[in-house]
Amino acid sequence: MKKLSFLSFFMLASIGLLSAQEVAYEEYDLDNGLHVILHQDNGAPVVTTSVMYHVGGKDRTEGRTGFAHFFEHLLFEGTKNIERGKWFEIVSSNGGTNNANTSQDRTYYYEVFPSNNLKLGLWLESERMLHPVIDQKGVDTQQEVVKEEKRLRYDNSPYGQLLPVLGKNLFEVHPYKDPNIGYMKDLDAATLEDVKAYNKKYYVPNNAVLVVAGDIDIAETKKLVSDYFGDIPRGEDVVRNYPKEQPITEQKITTAYDANIQIPAIGMAYRTPGFAERDAYVLEMISTYLSDGKSSKLYKKIVDDQKQALQVGAFNIAQQDYGMYLVFALPVGETSLEVLQEEMEEEVALVRDNLISEKDYQKLQNKFENNFVNSNSSVEGIAGSLATYHMLYGDTSLINKEIEIYRSITREEIKEVATKYLKPNQSVIINYLPGEKTEF
CATH class of the missing domain: 3.30.830.10 (Metalloenzyme, LuxS/M16 peptidase-like)
Known part of the structure; x- marks a missing residue:
């Protein structure tokens, strides 16, 4: 009692x-x-x-x-x-x-x-x-x-x-x-x-x-x-009509060089929807599940247990029109980039092919509840959030109700979205190596 x-x-x-x-x-x-x-x-x-x-x-x-x-x-x-x-x-x-x-x-x-x-x-x-x-x-x-x-x-x-x-x-x-x-x-x-x-x-x-x-x-x-x-003159309306990307249907492999590094890196990158779409919220949960903290799936397996990587993470890079999703690792010792790629893909495949556990799901929900509580802890932060939600999401009220979106995401939806966007044939494999830098 x-x-x-x-x-x-x-x-x-x-x-x-x-x-x-x-x-x-x-x-x-x-x-x-x-x-x-x-x-x-x-x-x-x-x-x-x-x-x-x-x-x-x-x-x-x-x-x-x-x-x-x-x-x-x-x-x-x-x-x-x-x-x-x-x-x-x-x-x-x-x-x-x-x-x-x-x-x-x-x-x-x-x-x-x-x-x-x-x-x-x-x-x-x-x-x-x-x-x-x-x-x-x-x-x-x-x-x-x-x-x-x-x-x-x-x-x-x-x-x-x-x-x-x-x-x-x-x-x-x-x-x-x-x-x-x-x-x-x-x-x-x-x-x-x-x-x-x-x-x-x-x-x-x-x-x-x-x-x-x-x-x-x-x-x-x-x-x-x-x-x-009030007296500042109105400008012409801004009209945007950016070209649409065709879906990525075949895996692409690319190599880039960076003269400032000694340790190479491997990345698996995916194009994802803009941040105002519901699927983008689900992808945010997936990245948290895979790599937020030392108890996360990628870190515990590849860094702690198997000691194959110095660092590993999954990052949902949010943008308005399209997002970018990156799973990224730095190898330890003689671990090859190919091995790291296989290990990372294995963990992503588990999310595509299986429901995450109820325990992990509740842990995710608790993290997002905590983030919500802390997100409006300063006036400065509130100002930025209000502007962002109005301008880029088209809904100022998300400052108070965005958490409801995360609460409504199910384990089944996590599996579905991972399958929709994080498949090998939709990825770009990036071998990021020491050497004369790639110019951009």
Whole structure:
């Protein structure tokens, strides 16, 4: 009886904890098309102001790759009312922090300030949208910054070419075939007119979502948003019509070289659906099952028990149009890449051919419940999630109900999805070897 009472108490406490995670928000559109999401949390005197633009590495023309990432840097150069090079100084001198990042699908800018600097955060982002100074000096400066980043993160980083290798071999016609950072020859060839045209097309209010989250008053913030963003002109609607990939039906084997490594690697890669599709959620569960933690199937077998690999993992690389799924390992000693490939395929085949155990299934569900509880633990994180769910998933309410998708996934569905996407004839085998690097 005591055990039952304790279990009942634990379940009630867990339900209460999950309920407490619900994120309240209000969203609406300005007349210029800017989507606004406000989240009030007066628990701490901080506020996050962020803008996500629906522009990423895939938004380019042939011969002009890498523009979205380039703009991530360029739009910190300065504005009509912010002197060149002063952006970060303004933020730090007012007790704030800021950053930006770019994926193949979107670009995200944000500031975190003490809440008495809400106006400053809104002003900065409105300046970035309305008054950026785009001139040859800024273009030249940021080209060098991007080149240095490419050298650091890709050219001179061990296994830094792996992601470009994946894109090149999983895609033939979709822009995901090219790296998010782009090719330096394309940036070098870009004219000032090219850059200005890109800004005019994508960095407009109707291609963006503004999120203000934290210690705010909703009514006051609405007025400030209108004051700072309401008069920014609407841009032309962005129309995307990227080519579709044909299914992969025969296994492809490729080799890439990396001068920065001494230990080779083997990868089994698959093209998968975009992250908003239900199957992508199932694949996320499969990757967790196979490789999340030292008790996971791949790690326990290949690293712990058989001592054939230094590292092994299954990674669901989520993207909007198509995903990339990679099973990857580094060998120990004399273990060959062929042996590692066989061992990894054996574990994937078990998921395709059998239901995972009820025990493992419950363990998976517990992990995703825990991730959900922790996902909205900071105002900064909430701001990013709200923007992402609205812009890329088309459903802001997923911030509160995405866990319901994971809860509804069955063992049978896990088997079905593994069979659908993770078969040998749908894979690209990547032999990643030491040697003169493969150029991209």
